Every structure is written in C-alpha cells, then in structure tokens.
Amino acid sequence: MTPSNETVPDGVHDGADDRRHSDVDDSDGDQARRRDVILAIDIGGTKFAAGLVTARGELIARSRVEVERDVGPESHYTSLAGLVTEMHARADDQEVRVRAVGVGSAGPVTRHLESVSPVNIAGWRDFPLRSRLAELTELAVYGDLDAKALALAEGWLGAAQGQPNFCAMTVSTGIGGGIVLDGELLDGESGNAGHIGHIIVEPGGRRCGCGAQGCLEAEASGLAIEAITGRPPTEPTYEIMQRTGTLVGRAAASICNGLDLTLVVVGGAVALGFGATFFHSAQVSLDENARLPYSRGARITPSRLADSGPLIGAGAVGWRGLRRAARGAS
Numbered sequence: 349m350t351p352s353n354e355t356v357p358d359g360v361h362d363g364a365d366d367r368r369h370s371d372v373d374d375s376d377g378d379q380a381r382r383r384d385v386i387l388a389i390d391i392g393g394t395k396f397a398a399g400l401v402t403a404r405g406e407l408i409a410r411s412r413v414e415v416e417r418d419v420g421p422e423s424h425y426t427s428l429a430g431l432v433t434e435m436h437a438r439a440d441d442q443e444v445r446v447r448a449v450g451v452g453s454a455g456p457v458t459r460h461l462e463s464v465s466p467v468n469i470a471g472w473r474d475f476p477l478r479s480r481l482a483e484l485t486e487l488a489v490y491g492d493l494d495a496k497a498l499a500l501a502e503g504w505l506g507a508a509q510g511q512p513n514f515c516a517m518t519v520s521t522g523i524g525g526g527i528v529l530d531g532e533l534l535d536g537e538s539g540n541a542g543h544i545g546h547i548i549v550e551p552g553g554r555r556c557g558c559g560a561q562g563c564l565e566a567e568a569s570g571l572a573i574e575a576i577t578g579r580p581p582t583e584p585t586y587e588i589m590q591r592t593g594t595l596v597g598r599a600a601a602s603i604c605n606g607l608d609l610t611l612v613v614v615g616g617a618v619a620l621g622f623g624a625t626f627f628h629s630a631q632v633s634l635d636e637n638a639r640l641p642y643s644r645g646a647r648i649t650p651s652r653l654a655d656s657g658p659l660i661g662a663g664a665v666g667w668r669g670l671r672r673a674a675r676g677a678s
C-alpha cells in the first residue's frame with residue numbers, strides 16, 4: 349500500500365499522541381491527555397445514527413433515532429441535532445475531544461454534502477446539511493455518500509483491509525457502492541462514482557427510479573424484492589435469496605471486468621440477512637461472468653463490520669477530511 353492511500357485515514361493524530369504520553373503529570377495536560385474522536389453521523393433512509401470514532405476506528409459510543417415520516421425539514425434536523433448533543437455529552441463523559449464531524453449520507457447528494465436529498469427522506473430536498481452541522485457544532489464537517497463511506501471503512505478495518513483495489517457494495521433498501529482503485533476512493537465528476545445499483549442486470553426488466561429498466565437496484569434491492577414478491581426482504585424464499593445473489597454477482601462481474609478488480613465486499617441488511625445462500629449464488633454468477641485473465645478468480649465476500657460499518661465509515665470520512673486539511677489539499 350502506498351503512503352497516500354486514502355482508504356487508511358490514519359496519521360492525523362500521530363503528533364498529538366506522542367505529546368499525550370509524555371504529559372501525564374502536567375497540570376495543564378487535561379486537554380492533551382484526551383483522546384481525539386470524530387463525531388460520526390450516518391444519514392440512512394429510515395434512521396439517523398451517530399457515534400464517536402477514534403483514530404484507530406473504535407466506535408466508543410453510538411445512538412440512533414428513527415426518521416419520522418411526513419414531517420418537514422426542520423423536524424428532521426431537530427432530531428439529528430438531538431443526537432449530536434447526546435454525542436457531545438458522551439464525549440465529555442468519556443473525556444475524549446471531538447476533532448471534527450464525519451458524515452455518510454444516503455444519496456443523492458452534492459459534493460461534500462453541501463446539500464442532500466435522500467430518496468427516502470422526502471422532507472429533505474437540497475437540504476444544506478454540511479453548513480447546518482458546521483453552524484451547530486462549530487467544527488469542520490466532512491461528508492460523503494454512505495456507500496463510499498462504507499468502502500473507506502472496509503478498506504480501513506474490514507474485509508478489504510490493506511487492499512488498494514476493490515469495490516464495496518451495500519444491498520439494503522437500495523443498492524449503493526464505492527470503488528477504490530490504486531488506493532484512492534473514486535469521486536467522479538459530481539462525487540457520485542460507484543452507483544453500482546444502476547448497472548443493468550436484466551435488459552428490459554423493471555423500471556428503475558433512475559428512469560432506466562432492469563437496473564440492479566430495480567431487481568435486487570429490498571424495495572424491489574418487496575414489490576416483486578409481496579413479502580418483506582426479512583421473509584425471503586430460497587429462490588429470491590438465490591436470484592438476488594445471482595444478479596448481484598452479475599453486476600460484480602461487470603465491475604471486476606471493467607475496472608480490473610478481484611475483490612467485491614458486500615454489506616447491507618438484505619445481503620447479510622440472506623447469508624450463505626446469497627453469497628454462494630453471487631460467487632457462482634461472478635465466476636461465470638468474470639473470465640478475463642485479470643478478473644478470473646475474483647471473490648465476493650461479506651462485510652466484516654456488520655452494523656458498525658456505516659458509523660465507522662462516517663468516522664473514516666472525518667479522519668480523511670482532517671488529514672487532507674492538514675495537507676492543505678482540502
């Protein structure tokens with residue numbers, strides 16, 4: 349791995365750590381002895397979560413609230429602000445110092461989360477999330493798409509730890525992804541690189557929210573499964589677990605063939621809930637379709653971070669932001 353590897357948000361804290369250890373009996377050292385953390389926030393379609401993430405990726409506090417239905421933008425913001433206040437109190441209790449805010453948000457979003465319009469939060473359309481959080485916390489706020497944040501977490505501490513080339517996917521209510529190439533998480537023109545849910549896996553298939561037909565998201569997401577089967581994805585048949593795996597494997601093969609990858613990490617409640625049946629079908633489908641010399645043998649593997657992944661990912665976004673700011677690169 350190269351020293352510039354963006355998937356490892358380490359390094360911001362090194363100098364501070366050294367001072368801390370040598371300052372134990374300094375009466376002025378209260379601040380210096382405090383461990384630094386990122387206040388991590390996950391904006392999901394059905395819940396807001398917040399936590400405190402250390403520079404080693406430990407999640408030392410967490411809390412969540414359900415997203416209310418049919419309320420206005422300020423009501424959503426008020427419940428989020430409540431979580432932020434709670435995390436500041438937890439930071440005081442644990443004698444840690446909040447260095448910055450890191451956010452992973454459901455999309456679509458604009459770059460750095462200047463505005464967010466999560467599909468499943470109807471009350472937030474072009475909501476100025478970054479500036480509102482900066483105003484509330486008086487801290488630097490760094491943000492990215494939730495699936496890209498998860499890719500950072502997987503590369504940092506999860507199933508892609510230390511890998512410079514991989515794709516991370518979430519198969520949940522919707523389907524998202526993040527792509528790390530040559531040690532860098534791809535942003536793209538508008539920051540939306542990695543929207544794997546819109547790879548077409550069934551030509552002429554179901555109409556997708558994006559306007560195309562047969563996208564992975566329209567065929568294999570939790571919402572799609574519910575629409576197709578009339579049952580929630582928590583009550584799947586064997587066939588639907590198999591079919592979902594096959595379609596995800598098909599998309600994974602296109603990614604591996606197109607981007608020269610051999611590792612796809614999959615998280616999200618639907619994929620992890622379907623478990624071995626899903627992953628077996630996905631691997632068979634990937635094996636069938638990734639046959640180029642560089643993509644043959646590609647693996648599809650479950651996330652190792654379970655339900656901590658989104659908050660660790662948001663923490664990773666925060667640490668990455670601080671490191672970039674320290675370099676003057678923003």
Ligand SMILES: [Zn+2]
Nearest residue numbers: 546556558563
């Ligand atoms: Zn689509």
